[in-house]
Amino acid sequence: MTLQMKSTVRRSGPRVLVLRGGEVVDADGRRRADVVVEDGVVTAVGTGVAVPPGATVLDAGGCVVAPGLVDLHAHLRQPGREEAETVETGAWAAALGGYSAVVAMPNTEPAIDSAAVATEVLALGRTAPVEVAVAGAITVGRAGERLAPMAELAALGVRIFTDDGAGVQDGALMRRAMDYARGLGVILAQHCEDARLAGGGSMHEGPWSSRLGLPGVPAAAEEAMVARDLVLARDSRCRLHLLHLSTAGSVALVRQAKLAGVAVTAEATPHHLALTDAACATFDPVFKVNPPLRSEADVTALRGAVGDGTVDVVATDHAPHAPEAKDVPFDEAPPGMLGLETALAVTMEAVGLERALAAMSWQPAAIAGLADRHGGPVAAGAAANLCVVDPQARWTVDPATLASRSRNTPFAGRTLTGRLRHTISRGVAVVIDGEAQR
Amino acid sequence: MTHLLSIADLGREGIEEVLKVAEAFAEVERRPIPKVPTLRGRAVATLFFEESTRTRLSFETAAKRLSADVLSFSAGSSSVKKGESIRDTVETIEAMGMDALIVRHASAGVPAQVSRWVRRCKVVNGGDGWHEHPTQALLDCFTVRQSVGSIDGLRVLIVGDIRHSRVARSQVLAYDALGASVTLVAPGSLLPPSLEGWPVTVVDDLDAALPDADVVSLLRLQAERGSGAFVPSLREYTAHWGLTAQRAARLHPGAVVTHPGPMIRGVEIAGDVADLPQALVTRQVTNGVAVRMAVLFLLLGGAG
Ligand SMILES: [Zn+2]
Numbered sequence: 001m002t003l004q005m006k007s008t009v010r011r012s013g014p015r016v017l018v019l020r021g022g023e024v025v026d027a028d029g030r031r032r033a034d035v036v037v038e039d040g041v042v043t044a045v046g047t048g049v050a051v052p053p054g055a056t057v058l059d060a061g062g063c064v065v066a067p068g069l070v071d072l073h074a075h076l077r078q079p080g081r082e083e084a085e086t087v088e089t090g091a092w093a094a095a096l097g098g099y100s101a102v103v104a105m106p107n108t109e110p111a112i113d114s115a116a117v118a119t120e121v122l123a124l125g126r127t128a129p130v131e132v133a134v135a136g137a138i139t140v141g142r143a144g145e146r147l148a149p150m151a152e153l154a155a156l157g158v159r160i161f162t163d164d165g166a167g168v169q170d171g172a173l174m175r176r177a178m179d180y181a182r183g184l185g186v187i188l189a190q191h192c193e194d195a196r197l198a199g200g201g202s203m204h205e206g207p208w209s210s211r212l213g214l215p216g217v218p219a220a221a222e223e224a225m226v227a228r229d230l231v232l233a234r235d236s237r238c239r240l241h242l243l244h245l246s247t248a249g250s251v252a253l254v255r256q257a258k259l260a261g262v263a264v265t266a267e268a269t270p271h272h273l274a275l276t277d278a279a280c281a282t283f284d285p286v287f288k289v290n291p292p293l294r295s296e297a298d299v300t301a302l303r304g305a306v307g308d309g310t311v312d313v314v315a316t317d318h319a320p321h322a323p324e325a326k327d328v329p330f331d332e333a334p335p336g337m338l339g340l341e342t343a344l345a346v347t348m349e350a351v352g353l354e355r356a357l358a359a360m361s362w363q364p365a366a367i368a369g370l371a372d373r374h375g376g377p378v379a380a381g382a383a384a385n386l387c388v389v390d391p392q393a394r395w396t397v398d399p400a401t402l403a404s405r406s407r408n409t410p411f412a413g414r415t416l417t418g419r420l421r422h423t424i425s426r427g428v429a430v431v432i433d434g435e436a437q438r
Numbered sequence: 439m440t441h442l443l444s445i446a447d448l449g450r451e452g453i454e455e456v457l458k459v460a461e462a463f464a465e466v467e468r469r470p471i472p473k474v475p476t477l478r479g480r481a482v483a484t485l486f487f488e489e490s491t492r493t494r495l496s497f498e499t500a501a502k503r504l505s506a507d508v509l510s511f512s513a514g515s516s517s518v519k520k521g522e523s524i525r526d527t528v529e530t531i532e533a534m535g536m537d538a539l540i541v542r543h544a545s546a547g548v549p550a551q552v553s554r555w556v557r558r559c560k561v562v563n564g565g566d567g568w569h570e571h572p573t574q575a576l577l578d579c580f581t582v583r584q585s586v587g588s589i590d591g592l593r594v595l596i597v598g599d600i601r602h603s604r605v606a607r608s609q610v611l612a613y614d615a616l617g618a619s620v621t622l623v624a625p626g627s628l629l630p631p632s633l634e635g636w637p638v639t640v641v642d643d644l645d646a647a648l649p650d651a652d653v654v655s656l657l658r659l660q661a662e663r664g665s666g667a668f669v670p671s672l673r674e675y676t677a678h679w680g681l682t683a684q685r686a687a688r689l690h691p692g693a694v695v696t697h698p699g700p701m702i703r704g705v706e707i708a709g710d711v712a713d714l715p716q717a718l719v720t721r722q723v724t725n726g727v728a729v730r731m732a733v734l735f736l737l738l739g740g741a742g
Contacts (some may be wrong), residue, residue: 209632213568327657330545332545
C-alpha cells in the first residue's frame with residue numbers, strides 16, 4: 001500500500017455518473033458503450049445500461065471514452081518555484097488535458113532526493129484533482145556525485161528515479177545506480193545529454209543554429225548518452241527508461257536495443273512530434289526547450305517510432321516558467337514549455353488517436369506502476385479514471401485561458417483538432433465540458 | 439523599412455537603396471560643416487549591452503550629422519547593474535520619446551526581441567552575438583564598390599572565424615544579394631556546424647584560393663580561440679590562415695582587403711599588409727558614418 005493509494009479526494013462533485021453515447025477506446029479495442037461510475041468504480045459498461053437513480057448524466061455523443069491519461073514527466077515546480085506552478089495548478093492543468101495521474105519530476109528546490117521532500121509533495125498531491133505520484137532523484141541534489149536514498153524513497157512508493165534536467169554524466173556512477181536500482185525493482189529514467197557535447201548550446205545544432213548564430217546542441221550529445229546507457233542496461237539488467245528522446249539516431253539505437261532484449265522503454269514529447277528547430281528563427285525563447293526542437297527528419301523518425309512502438313510513451317515534459325523568466329535573450333532563457341493542456345490534441349494530430357492513447361495512458365501507467373488504477377480497460381470493477389475526448393472538435397490555444405500558472409505554450413494561437421471534454425478522476429467528474437469543476 | 443535586424447530584411451533593392459543614399463551622405467561629410475538638418479527633432483538612442491566604442495561612436499556621429507538628438511546607454515550603466523531587465527530598459531527608453539534604438543548585445547536575437555517589445559520605435563541591429571551585424575556588411579559593400587566599381591560578379595573570399603562571426607553572416611547575405619560569388623576558407627573548427635542553404639563555396643586551402651579573389655574579407659580571431667580549444671595556437675593559425683606579406687603578394691593587382699576591426703596585427707593580418715593601399719580598413723571606418731546616416735535616414739526620414 002503506497003501513500004498515493006491511501007489518498008482520498010473529498011470533492012462535492014457527483015458520485016454517480018453515466019457517460020452516455022460515446023465510443024469506448026482502450027487496450028481491448030473500440031466499441032460503442034455507455035459507462036456507469038459509482039463511488040469511484042466503473043460498475044457497468046455497455047449499450048442500454050440502466051441509469052442509476054440520482055445519477056449525473058454526461059453527454060459523450062460523438063466522443064471517445066478512454067482510460068485517463070498518465071503523464072510520466074511533469075515539472076510541477078513545488079517546492080521552490082511556486083511562481084511558475086504548484087502541485088495544485090499543475091494538477092488542474094493535467095485534469096483539463098485528460099490526465100488522471102501525473103508523475104512529478106524531482107528537479108524541485110530542494111530536489112526530491114529524500115523521504116522528507118517526497119512526503120511533502122505527495123501530501124500536496126492528496127488534495128489535487130488528479131493523482132500525483134513523484135519521481136525521486138538518482139543522486140543527492142541531482143549533483144551527479146552520490147546516490148540518493150533510493151530504497152528509502154522506494155518504500156514510499158517512488159517507482160521512477162531520475163536526475164532529469166541533466167543526465168548522470170559519470171558513467172561509472174550510472175552503472176552503480178543501475179546495479180542498486182535493479183534490486184529495488186525501480187526504474188531509472190535518464191535525461192540523455194552529454195553536458196560537454198551539448199556545450200551550453202541553446203537550440204538544435206544544424207542549418208538553423210548556424211544561420212541564426214545561436215550555439216547548438218548536436219544530436220550526438222543525446223545519442224552518446226543513449227548508447228552508453230543502453231549498454232549499461234544490457235549488462236546490469238536494470239529497467240531503464242529514456243526520457244524525451246528527440247533524434248532519429250536515438251530512436252535507431254533504442255530499436256536495436258529492444259531487438260537485443262534490453263529492458264528499455266522510451267519516451268517522446270508532443271512538441272518533438274510537432275515542431276522543428278525552424279520555430280527558433282524568431283528568437284522567441286518560448287521555443288527554447290531541452291532537448292531542443294530538432295529537424296524535420298527527426299520529427300518524422302519520432303512519429304514513426306511512436307507508431308511502431310519503439311517509443312512507448314508520449315509524455316509532456318510540462319515545464320512552466322514565469323513570463324519574466326522567458327523575457328530574456330534566447331541563450332539566457334531557461335528551457336521548457338507547457339504541455340499538459342495541449343498534449344493530447346498535438347499527439348493525436350501527429351500519430352492518430354489510438355497510438356496517442358496507448359502512448360499516453362496504458363503504456364505509461366504500466367511503467368509508473370499505476371496500472372492497478374490507471375490506464376486499464378474500461379470495464380466493470382475498474383477504478384474510475386477516465387477521459388472523454390471529442391476527436392473532431394477544433395479549438396485555438398489561448399495562453400490566457402490555461403489553468404497552468406505560467407503561459408509559455410509554444411502552441412499559442414494554433415488551432416488544434418481534438419478536445420478534452422470530461423475528465424473523471426477517482427470517480428469524480430473534475431472536468432465537465434472543458435470546465436474545471438473546482 | 440520597419441526595422442533593420444538582418445540583411446535579409448533589405449534584399450538587393452534595399453541594399454542598393456542604402457548604398458545610393460550613403461553616397462549622398464558621403465558628399466555631406468566632405469563639406470566644411472558636415473551636418474544636415476534632416477532628422478532635427480528626432481531622437482536616436484544607442485543601447486549597447488555589449489560595449490563597442492567604435493560602433494557606438496559611428497552610429498552617434500551619424501545621428502548627430504543628421505541633427506538628431508542622441509541618447510547613449512551602455513551596459514555599464516546603473517539600471518542593468520541593478521538587475522533591470524532588457525525589456526524594462528527598452529520600455530523606459532522608448533517612453534523618453536525615442537524614435538530609433540540601435541541595439542547591440544552579446545546574445546543573438548536581442549534586436550529582434552526588442553523589435554517586438556517597442557511600440558513605435560525603429561530598431562537597428564548594431565551587432566547581436568554571432569548572428570548579424572548588418573550595418574558592418576553594408577559599409578563593407580559600400581567601401582568595396584567605391585574602390586572596385588561594382589559588386590556584381592566579384593569573387594569574395596571570407597577568411598577566418600566564420601563560426602563566431604556576426605560580420606560574416608551579414609556579409610554572405612549582402613555580397614550574395616549584390617551578385618558576388620562568396621567563398622569561405624577557415625579551419626573546420628571555425629566553420630559553422632552546417633552550411634546548408636548558404637550561398638557559398640567552402641575551400642580548405644587559402645593559398646590556392648587567394649589568386650582568384652577580388653575581395654579578401656578578413657575576420658577578427660579572438661585570442662581565446664587560439665588557446666587550443668578551436669585552433670592549437672595563434673601561431674599555427676597565422677601560419678595557415680593569416681594574411682601574411684607573402685600571401686598578400688599573391689593577390690591580383692586589383693584585389694582589395696577588408697577587415698571589420700579591431701585588427702590584431704600579426705594574427706589574422708600582417709602589420710605591413712594592413713598598411714598596403716589595397717587594405718581598405720581606414721576607408722571602412724570613414725564610410726561607416728555615411729552608411730549609418732543612410733540607414734537612419736531611410737528608417738526615420740519619412741514620417742515627421
Ligand atoms: Zn529532461
